[in-house]
Amino acid sequence: WHYNNPTLFLVKREAAIESEFMVSAQLMLLFLSSAGIRRAVCGNGPSFASAFLTKAPLAPSAAVSSSSAAAASAAIAQSWVRYQPLRGTTVRFMSSTDATEEKTDEEKAAIKAAREERKAEKERQKAAKKAKKAAKAAAEEAANRIEEVTYLSVSEEESYAPFGDMSIVMSRSRSGRDFANAADIGGSDDAKIGPGSKVWLRGRLNSIRVKGGSCFLVLRQNSFDTIQACFFKDKENPEQSAKMIKYLKSLTTESMVDLEGVVSTAEVRSCSIQDAELVISRIHSVSKADAQLPFLVEDAARSEKEVDESQDTDRPFPRLGQEIRLDHRWLDLRAPANNAIMRIQSAVCQLFRESLYSQGFVEIHTPKLIAGESESGAGVFTTDYFGTTACLAQSPQLYKQMAISSDIDRVFEIGPVFRAENSKTRRHLCEFTGLDLEMAINEHYMETLEVVHVMFKHIFENLETRWARELEAIRTQYESEPVVFTDEPCVLHWPEAMEILREEGFDMGDELGDLTGAQELALGAVVKEKYGTDFFMLDKYPSDIRPFYTMPDPADDRFSNSYDMFIRGQEICSGAQRCHDPELVTKILDNKGIEIGDGLKTYIESFRHGVSPHAGAGIGLERVVFLYLGLDNVRKASMFPRDPNRCTP
Numbered sequence: 001w002h003y004n005n006p007t008l009f010l011v012k013r014e015a016a017i018e019s020e021f022m023v024s025a026q027l028m029l030l031f032l033s034s035a036g037i038r039r040a041v042c043g044n045g046p047s048f049a050s051a052f053l054t055k056a057p058l059a060p061s062a063a064v065s066s067s068s069a070a071a072a073s074a075a076i077a078q079s080w081v082r083y084q085p086l087r088g089t090t091v092r093f094m095s096s097t098d099a100t101e102e103k104t105d106e107e108k109a110a111i112k113a114a115r116e117e118r119k120a121e122k123e124r125q126k127a128a129k130k131a132k133k134a135a136k137a138a139a140e141e142a143a144n145r146i147e148e149v150t151y152l153s154v155s156e157e158e159s160y161a162p163f164g165d166m167s168i169v170m171s172r173s174r175s176g177r178d179f180a181n182a183a184d185i186g187g188s189d190d191a192k193i194g195p196g197s198k199v200w201l202r203g204r205l206n207s208i209r210v211k212g213g214s215c216f217l218v219l220r221q222n223s224f225d226t227i228q229a230c231f232f233k234d235k236e237n238p239e240q241s242a243k244m245i246k247y248l249k250s251l252t253t254e255s256m257v258d259l260e261g262v263v264s265t266a267e268v269r270s271c272s273i274q275d276a277e278l279v280i281s282r283i284h285s286v287s288k289a290d291a292q293l294p295f296l297v298e299d300a301a302r303s304e305k306e307v308d309e310s311q312d313t314d315r316p317f318p319r320l321g322q323e324i325r326l327d328h329r330w331l332d333l334r335a336p337a338n339n340a341i342m343r344i345q346s347a348v349c350q351l352f353r354e355s356l357y358s359q360g361f362v363e364i365h366t367p368k369l370i371a372g373e374s375e376s377g378a379g380v381f382t383t384d385y386f387g388t389t390a391c392l393a394q395s396p397q398l399y400k401q402m403a404i405s406s407d408i409d410r411v412f413e414i415g416p417v418f419r420a421e422n423s424k425t426r427r428h429l430c431e432f433t434g435l436d437l438e439m440a441i442n443e444h445y446m447e448t449l450e451v452v453h454v455m456f457k458h459i460f461e462n463l464e465t466r467w468a469r470e471l472e473a474i475r476t477q478y479e480s481e482p483v484v485f486t487d488e489p490c491v492l493h494w495p496e497a498m499e500i501l502r503e504e505g506f507d508m509g510d511e512l513g514d515l516t517g518a519q520e521l522a523l524g525a526v527v528k529e530k531y532g533t534d535f536f537m538l539d540k541y542p543s544d545i546r547p548f549y550t551m552p553d554p555a556d557d558r559f560s561n562s563y564d565m566f567i568r569g570q571e572i573c574s575g576a577q578r579c580h581d582p583e584l585v586t587k588i589l590d591n592k593g594i595e596i597g598d599g600l601k602t603y604i605e606s607f608r609h610g611v612s613p614h615a616g617a618g619i620g621l622e623r624v625v626f627l628y629l630g631l632d633n634v635r636k637a638s639m640f641p642r643d644p645n646r647c648t649p
Contacts, residue, residue, distance in 0.1 A: 146247050149284055151175050151258075162240075163247040166258060166284040177258075182225040187265040187275030195276065197263045201227070202286065204334070205255045206297075208248065213241065215248045215280075218271060219259060223339035224473060226271040229261055229278040247283070254289035254297065254334070258282075294328045295320055301335035303477045322635065329640055329649060337477035340470035342639055345625050347467045348459055349414055352435050352619075355458040359451055361410040361437065366399035368392060368416060372599035379420030392418035395618055397549065398603045400438035401578055405611040412437040414621075422644045426633045427570065429622060431642040438578075438616035445551075445561050445577040446491075448615040449537060452565070452573070453489040456535060460485055463628070471629075480630030483567060484528070485535040492527065494540035494559060500526050512542040512558065517570075524569020539563035548588045551577040565617075567627040575617030582607040 103111070149160050150167040154176040180199040184192040193199055206220040213233030220226045231248065233241040251257065261278030268274050299318050310317040325332040333339050353363070369390045373380050381392040396413050403411045417434040437455075441447045460483050463471065474480075498511045504522045515523070527536050543552055543560045553559040562576035579585050582604045589596055596604070625637035635641040640649060 144243070144246070146243060146250075151177075151284070162282040163244050164284060165288065166286045169286065182219065182221045182227045182273060185227060185263055185273055185276050185278075187263075191276070193263060195263050195265050198281070199261065199263065199278070201259050201261075201278070203257065203259070205251055205253050205257055205289075207253060208251055210245060210249050213245060215245060217248070217251075219257070219278075223334055223336045224272065224469070227273040227276070227278060228266065228268045228271050229259055229280050231280040231283075244283075251283075251285060252289045252291045254293060254331075255285050256287040256289075258284045258286055294324060294331060297331065297334045300325065300332050301337060301477060303479075305479075322633070326635065326641065326646065327649070333639070335477070336473045338636070340473040341625065341629065341631075341637060343470045344463065344467060344474065344629065345621060345637060345639075347463060347470075348621060348624055348628075349433075349435070351459040351462050352412075352414070352455065355455040356410075356412045356437060359410070359454065361412045361439070362408050364396075364400075364403055364408070364411045364413050365415065366393070366396040366413060368418075370398075370599055372597040379422075381418050381420045394419055395434060396436050397547075397618070398599065400436060400616055401549070401580075401611075401614065402603065402606045404438055404440055404614045405606040405609065409440040409612065410437075411439075417618075417620075424644055426635075427623060427626070429634060429638060429641055429643055432623070432638070433621035435619040435621050435624075436616065438614055440612035440614045441577070442613075445539075445563070445615040446489075448575065448577075448617065449489050449491065449539075449563065452575070452617055453537075456565075457485060457487075459624075460535070460628075474629055478629060478631055478636075480628075483534045483628055484532065486531065486533045490527070490531050490533050490536040491563075492523075492536060492538045494538065494542075497523055497538055512544060514541075514545045520566065520571060521569040524566055527566075527569075534568050535566070537563050537565050546576065548592050548594055549576075549578050549585065551579045552588075561615075563617075565619075567624070568630070570623075570627050572624050572627055573617050573619040575615065577613070577615040580607055580611050580613055 146164045147161060148167050149164040150172070151157075151160055152173045152175060177200045179202050180193055182201060182203065185197075185199070186193070187195060189195075201219055201221070203219040203221040206218040206226055208215065208217040215231045217229050218226050219229055231244060233245065259278065259280060260282035261280045263276055264279050265275060266277040268277055295318070300320055302317055307317045307319050333342060357363075369383075369385065370393050371388075371390060373391060373394065380394055382389050383392070384390075395417055396415060400411055400413070413434070413436045415434060415436075416431055418431050419428075420430065421428065437452070439448055439451065464482050494511070497515075498508050500523060501515075501519055502508055504526065506519055506522070523538075524534070524536075528534060539562065540553060540559045541562045541564070543550065543558055546560050546562045551561040553561060560576060562574075564571050564575075565573035579588060585604055585607065586596070589600070594600075622634050622637040622641075625631075626634040629637070631637060635643070
């Protein structure tokens with residue numbers, strides 16, 4: 001380095017170590033910060049900056065003597081002391097002309113304008129860069145965006161993207177797509193829809209697994225039928241395959257989807273269709289489910305035994321409580337067993353109708369808003385009826401009997417029954433479906449018991465044969481055995497039942513009280529052992545515990561011509577010969593302290609105009625299903641149960 005001013009700086013040769021050079025550099029920076037030093041230098045030779053930047057080699061004559069160095073050091077020290085007050089202030093370096101000349105307003109304005117222009121230019125460049133980046137991102141988003149598909153016609157299918165959410169189905173058109181049932185698909189040549197067939201399926205996304213360039217999913221129909229579908233990346237069309245994989249990743253389980261694919265033979269043990277799968281060509285979400293559901297359907301489908309056994313493992317299954325299931329009942333009913341229970345409920349109604357139609361019955365529909373109570377001793381819901389009080393029917397009882405008076409000799413009804421009973425047991429509901437029947441008799445109520453026995457036999461036998469698949473699904477989750485029954489009615493009389501229960505250790509008192517749940521179960525167990533049947537009838541109940549319309553026993557009016565029917569020791573049906581004599585009915589009402597209101601007046605009046613002797617029965621649909629399937633709670637047999645704590649959903 002060569003500085004042309006030997007009086008200020010000492011020359012450090014290149015051989016000096018790096019630490020010494022750094023110290024010298026720091027000293028030079030201190031010198032530069034002193035206005036006094038700059039002014040001392042300005043008048044001698046070239047400017048300080050020019051001298052500093054000169055790269056001429058150091059001449060021998062330029063060597064600095066020790067005396068000169070000492071003098072320079074003294075001058076520096078003096079200048080440092082003089083300008084010590086400047087420490088901590090901002091120092092501006094000036095040229096030689098800056099010290100003597102001030103800029104004019106025009107110059108200052110020009111400098112400011114130039115500064116502002118540079119600043120504006122920088123902002124313009126920044127905005128342009130940002131806009132370019134946004135445009136690039138928008139272009140990439142547009143390239144990757146999966147548009148909604150409005151599928152109007154199969155003739156235009158090639159113009160539609162093979163993936164994407166389907167626009168809301170609003171009855172725009174009938175596209176001509178022919179949707180198949182998964183159950184019809186198979187891997188054999190004799191299958192209704194065999195290998196090589198191209199089909200559309202609509203179903204629920206049961207599960208999906210996407211990994212790399214492949215995807216496997218399971219489609220579920222009707223809660224029972226499941227079929228595997230797959231997609232593999234197409235090397236000839238990688239971009240579209242990548243978008244298909246991206247769309248498949250976006251699908252959520254339990255969503256409803258439309259899927260088009262080609263049937264291919266495969267071995268799939270995890271699905272109900274085990275010898276075939278679909279190779280996906282098109283897929284569209286019709287109704288997308290939330291990514292986070294209250295619970296998984298697969299968790300709702302596990303048996304208690306399976307859940308219990310998992311608790312000691314590393315991955316225990318969640319135990320779903322009754323309330324969360326009922327709060328989201330529609331989700332709970334997607335589990336195969338729970339869905340099948342609703343189908344069994346429907347089957348019981350169907351078989352009930354079939355049997356009674358075959359025995360000459362007519363279906364009727366009676367009012368559910370009535371003027372007074374239809375069942376003595378049962379709670380009643382009341383409501384305002386245009387200024388008067390009306391009740392929700394506790395049964396169609398009075399109207400069934402009036403139908404007999406109308407010369408419709410055999411009638412039945414399937415309809416809602418309301419009971420305002422604050423009972424929270426596992427077998428009581430505030431609203432249930434009643435299977436009611438009434439029929440004219442010639443001489444004895446056993447005529448009705450025989451009809452009812454034939455009806456129940458029809459139900460029990462056909463459930464096991466015609467609904468075997470549904471029963472299999474239910475018994476996978478809820479264990480039970482088919483109901484055992486006799487060819488002819490198994491009828492116990494009240495005295496025999498009392499004797500059996502006394503032998504079982506129960507105190508029956510005066511034998512005029514109703515049976516408790518424990519007594520019914522004990523009686524059922526003895527009957528099963530003694531008579532080999534789960535289904536039996538018990539008649540001659542005490543009159544005091546039966547409704548006012550029950551015919552008394554002619555031999556002892558403390559008892560009645562009434563009966564209950566049981567499955568596995570629990571009551572499912574109650575009935576009796578009805579009291580069709582108007583005077584006797586009035587007397588019984590007086591004895592029970594029941595006021596004869598407007599509703600009962602018309603009921604009794606129908607008997608005054610002549611009526612056939614008759615008997616009937618009322619059956620609780622949910623209780624039949626609950627007990628036949630061996631469920632632990634009647635709420636499982638009700639689609640949307642109503643009890644004292646629940647009126648939604």
